[in-house]
Amino acid sequence: MLKKHMNHQEIADIIGISKPAVDKIACAYKKEGTACLKEKKRGRKVGEKRQLTSAQEKEIRNILIDRTPDQMKLSFMLWTRAAVCQLVQEKYGITITLRNMSEYLKRWGMTCQPPTKKAYFQDNVKLNTFMYETYPSIVKQAKKEDAVIFWGDETGINNQAHHIKGSAPKGQTPAVPSFSKTEKINMISAINNQGSCHFLCYEKNMTQQRFIDFMRRLIKDTDRKVLFIVDNLKVHHGKIVAE
Known part of the structure; x- marks a missing residue:
């Protein structure tokens, strides 16, 4: 969609996400290419950042x-x-x-x-x-x-x-x-x-x-x-x- 020169708001409306999210993805794509589109692990691991033993x-x-x-x-x-x-x-x-x-x-x-x-x-x-x-x-x-x-x-x-x-x-x-x-x-x-x-x-x-x-x-x-x-x-x- 970016290659087709669609503006970010149009892309956001089609995909169903916010315009700032599209801005972030576009910026990452410009720097990293398709590598930024790979699925990444989310959330904390069990016990991560836990202060008490x-x-x-x-x-x-x-x-x-x-x-x-x-x-x-x-x-x-x-x-x-x-x-x-x-x-x-x-x-x-x-x-x-x-x-x-x-x-x-x-x-x-x-x-x-x-x-x-x-x-x-x-x-x-x-x-x-x-x-x-x-x-x-x-x-x-x-x-x-x-x-x-x-x-x-x-x-x-x-x-x-x-x-x-x-x-x-x-x-x-x-x-x-x-x-x-x-x-x-x-x-x-x-x-x-x-x-x-x-x-x-x-x-x-x-x-x-x-x-x-x-x-x-x-x-x-x-x-x-x-x-x-x-x-x-x-x-x-x-x-x-x-x-």
């Missing part, structure tokens, strides 16, 4: 499961990306960006996602009532009281379900963190409308006292009034929680 990943993940930030003498009450970054910095002297920490947490099975509104209700009538009546009033209350809205969620994580993959120099076998047994751990989290996530891990079942402790920690971390929207778990309606 497999052993360090395992240790940090175990701390998130077994400890709270204040037990590790950090300036947080619940685990957040920033809290885990601070933990890594203090333990290993390694600085990890919030974006990269998101990838680590995802690989460890510790991600917070805003639950769909439908997950809170069993039927469409209650869902519509919440969406068009209850939630708008919560938003108004939050603005009036300078409060922050959080959505609560409880989920399970499994040692055998994480995605930690070992890395090693070419020709050597990657070292992959191993766990002595399959272990089911639960995670309670709170995520606001801006995507800020706070979480804690716990064993066995959620109890009223554990739920109250989580809310108290969330309030301390947030330093503002909290409006916490949760689903219909029995523990959320318990007598101790209601008080």
